[in-house]
Amino acid sequence: MIARSIIKYTIAIAVAIFFLLPIYVIVITSLKPLDEVSLSQMWALPTAIDFSSYTEAFSELAPNFMNSLYLVIPATLLSAILGAMNGYVLSKWKFKGSEIIFTMILFGMFIPYQSILIPLIQFLNQINLYNSIAGLVFTHVVYGLPITTLMFRNFYANIPDSMIEAAQVDGASFLGIFRRVILPLSITGFVVVAIWQFTNIWNEFLFAVTITNSGSQPVMVALQNLSGSQIVQWNVQMAGALLAAMPTLLVYILLGKYFVRGLLAGSVKG
Amino acid sequence: MRITKDQLMALLFLTPSFILICIFVYGFIGWTGWVSLSNWNSLVPDMSFAGLKNYLYLFADYRFQADLRNTVFFTILFIGFVIIMGLSLAILLDQKVLGKSIFRNIFLFPMALSFVVTGVVWQWLLNPSTGFNEFLKIFGWEPKWYTDTNILFGFQWGSIEFGLPVAMIAVVIAAVWQMTGFSLAMYIAGLTGIPEELREAARIDGASELQIYRKVILPMLTPITVSVVIIMAHISLKIFDLIYAMTGSGANYVTDVPGVYMFETTFRGNYYANGAAIAIIMLLLVAVFIVPYLINSRRGASS
Numbered sequence: 001m002i003a004r005s006i007i008k009y010t011i012a013i014a015v016a017i018f019f020l021l022p023i024y025v026i027v028i029t030s031l032k033p034l035d036e037v038s039l040s041q042m043w044a045l046p047t048a049i050d051f052s053s054y055t056e057a058f059s060e061l062a063p064n065f066m067n068s069l070y071l072v073i074p075a076t077l078l079s080a081i082l083g084a085m086n087g088y089v090l091s092k093w094k095f096k097g098s099e100i101i102f103t104m105i106l107f108g109m110f111i112p113y114q115s116i117l118i119p120l121i122q123f124l125n126q127i128n129l130y131n132s133i134a135g136l137v138f139t140h141v142v143y144g145l146p147i148t149t150l151m152f153r154n155f156y157a158n159i160p161d162s163m164i165e166a167a168q169v170d171g172a173s174f175l176g177i178f179r180r181v182i183l184p185l186s187i188t189g190f191v192v193v194a195i196w197q198f199t200n201i202w203n204e205f206l207f208a209v210t211i212t213n214s215g216s217q218p219v220m221v222a223l224q225n226l227s228g229s230q231i232v233q234w235n236v237q238m239a240g241a242l243l244a245a246m247p248t249l250l251v252y253i254l255l256g257k258y259f260v261r262g263l264l265a266g267s268v269k270g
Numbered sequence: 271m272r273i274t275k276d277q278l279m280a281l282l283f284l285t286p287s288f289i290l291i292c293i294f295v296y297g298f299i300g301w302t303g304w305v306s307l308s309n310w311n312s313l314v315p316d317m318s319f320a321g322l323k324n325y326l327y328l329f330a331d332y333r334f335q336a337d338l339r340n341t342v343f344f345t346i347l348f349i350g351f352v353i354i355m356g357l358s359l360a361i362l363l364d365q366k367v368l369g370k371s372i373f374r375n376i377f378l379f380p381m382a383l384s385f386v387v388t389g390v391v392w393q394w395l396l397n398p399s400t401g402f403n404e405f406l407k408i409f410g411w412e413p414k415w416y417t418d419t420n421i422l423f424g425f426q427w428g429s430i431e432f433g434l435p436v437a438m439i440a441v442v443i444a445a446v447w448q449m450t451g452f453s454l455a456m457y458i459a460g461l462t463g464i465p466e467e468l469r470e471a472a473r474i475d476g477a478s479e480l481q482i483y484r485k486v487i488l489p490m491l492t493p494i495t496v497s498v499v500i501i502m503a504h505i506s507l508k509i510f511d512l513i514y515a516m517t518g519s520g521a522n523y524v525t526d527v528p529g530v531y532m533f534e535t536t537f538r539g540n541y542y543a544n545g546a547a548i549a550i551i552m553l554l555l556v557a558v559f560i561v562p563y564l565i566n567s568r569r570g571a572s573s
Contacts, residue, residue, distance in 0.1 A: 008362060008365060008367060009367070011362060012359075012362055012363075012367060012373050015355075015359065015377070016373055016376045016377070018447075019376050019377055019379075019380065019447065020376060021395070022388075022391045022392065022395060022447070025391065025394065025395060025401075026391055029394075039397070039399050039400035040400065040404065042394070042400045042401060042404060043404060043405075082286070082287050085283040085284070085287070086283065086284055086287050088283065089280045089281075089283045089284045090284070093276070093277070093280035095277065095280070095281075098284075099568065101284070101288055102568070103564055103565075103568045104288075104291065104292075104296075105287070105288070105291050106564060106568075107295070107560070107561075107564060108291050108294075108295040110504050110556060110560040110564075111295065111299070111553060111556065112504075112507070112508035112529070112549065112552040112553055112556055113508070114508065114510075114528075114529060114532045114533070114545075114548070114549040114552055114553075115298075115299050115302050115549040115550060115552060115553040116294065116295065116298035116299060116302060117302075117536070117549065118301075118302055118305055118536065118542055118545065118546055118549070119297075119298040119301040119302060119305075120294070120298060123298075142290050142291075142294045143294070143295075145287050145290065145291060146291070149287065173275070173276055173279070174275075174276035174277075174279040174280055175279060199382055202384070203383065203384030203385070203386070203387075204384075205384065205385065205386050205510070205511035205514075205515075206510055206511060206529075206533070209533075210533070210537055220384050220386045220387075220511075223386055223387070223390060224386050224389075224390070224514070224515050227389075227390040227393070227515065234394060237390055237394075238390075238391070238394075240390075241387045241390045241391055244384070244386075244387060245382075245383050245384065245387045248382045248383065248384070249379070249382055249383070251382065252378075252379055252381075252382035253379075256375060256378070259381075259382065260378065260455050263381065263451075263452060263455050264455060264456065264459055
């Protein structure tokens with residue numbers, strides 16, 4: 001019994017260390033003064049704590065960090081609202097063909113975005129949204145529809161149909177039921193969907209790097225540029241990586257339970 | 271049959287999204303397909319019909335053959351390790367373990383990170399002149415990680431050497447570090463869904479803990495494994511950001527994948543028709559997994 005416990009904890013702790021090592025390296029490297037940043041001392045703790053990597057990384061990334069905020073907030077809200085509308089119809093107002101429509105929408109979740117990228121850029125160019133945050137917001141709202149629709153549809157499927165029927169007997173209309181029955185019950189749904197969309201859009205790279213090319217680049221593109229640059233020290237890269245990851249890490253730490261619910265909701269079903 | 275006002279409103283709710291999906295998913299895929307059959311291989315669009323020229327070019331191309339090889343091995347190793355790690359850790363956390371939620375949170379947090387962040391960090395951890403090699407060289411072992419150009423079990427096939435590119439292993443390690451949390455969360459949810467009475471019944475029948483897992487629990491987790499395989503497969507087949515941030519194409523294209531090739535040839539080289547052809551091939555590869563899965567799970571759900 002004791003032997004089994006020892007094995008159990010040894011494995012769990014060893015794997016935990018493996019998962020945490022990158023964070024250890026990021027944190028200690030980003031806190032080192034420049035003269036202690038050397039390849040052979042990667043694992044050594046800093047002798048003094050120095051925030052200059054953060055000041056440098058921050059001055060490089062701050063404008064792009066703001067771009068990401070301007071992108072992620074409207075894109076998350078809009079795609080959540082549209083998802084709730086679709087989910088409501090596809091779970092509570094099914095009609096002939098609605099299952100096919102739902103499956104067609106779902107497919108959009110799995111396509112490699114490379115397969116729509118060339119027309120998308122031509123289109124954004126036409127409507128003058130290429131290389132703009134607004135263009136990226138639009139893109140993320142459209143391609144976020146499948147996942148938000150799926151999540152809300154599954155969420156609303158758990159609201160008993162009898163509640164809808166009771167409201168209908170009371171004379172409530174389609175909109176009335178949505179406003180007075182469904183939306184008040186949707187808070188958890190909105191939290192889960194918003195966290196999921198926030199994390200995904202913040203972390204997204206392919207659209208970001210192809211649709212924007214200068215002042216409007218989101219933070220992940222700027223981080224990639226920072227790490228690809230030969231003149232930037234890697235303590236600054238590490239500080240930059242931590243800064244860029246901070247919003248989604250904070251969301252995970254504070255609201256991890258909802259994040260995991262979103263993650264599980266992504267696997268179709270329901 | 272008359273449509274009621276409520277039904278009309280329902281259609282009004284759904285229509286904008288449906289139209290957007292029709293245009294931006296299906297219409298644009300069609301347009302990309304059309305570009306892939308054109309001669310548009312410079313900055314100036316040239317939509318004259320080229321037939322399958324771009325596809326024939328790709329399948330004869332050294333780089334694209336290398337990409338397909340890399341994708342095959344990356345996908346197999348990535349899915350394999352994500353499943354094994356996720357399932358083992360889920361079973362481990364299914365036991366009586368102190369600090370269960372701390373362990374679970376540690377295993378899951380990389381899921382909240384961007385592939386770009388993962389790439390930037392692992393590029394240093396698996397850098398041959400530092401990182402893990404600082405420990406490994408104590409044992410006299412200094413792997414070249416993603417800079418290794420060797421192909422294991424290689425043999426000549428087409429214009430490339432087919433086999434496992436050693437450099438790809440480094441990328442697999444980083445990807446598994448990031449995505450294990452997904453399969454772990456799925457398996458934990460699956461294990462929680464198995465009623466305790468079932469295990470109790472098996473125990474009364476004299477089954478050992480190991481037998482309970484092998485004979486009762488694992489078979490019940492099969493649908494979860496199917497979902498994990500499908501979702502990981504579609505991530506792996508379209509992977510771009512991790513590799514772009516961590517290694518790039520690599521010497522001799524040992525870590526190149528179609529996603530990176532498509533990006534570079536289209537947006538750096540202006541070979542739009544070639545890029546479109548790569549994108550269509552990627553889409554077909556993903557569709558092979560996704561379409562049957564979608565049809566199956568939708569059919570299961572509506573019955």
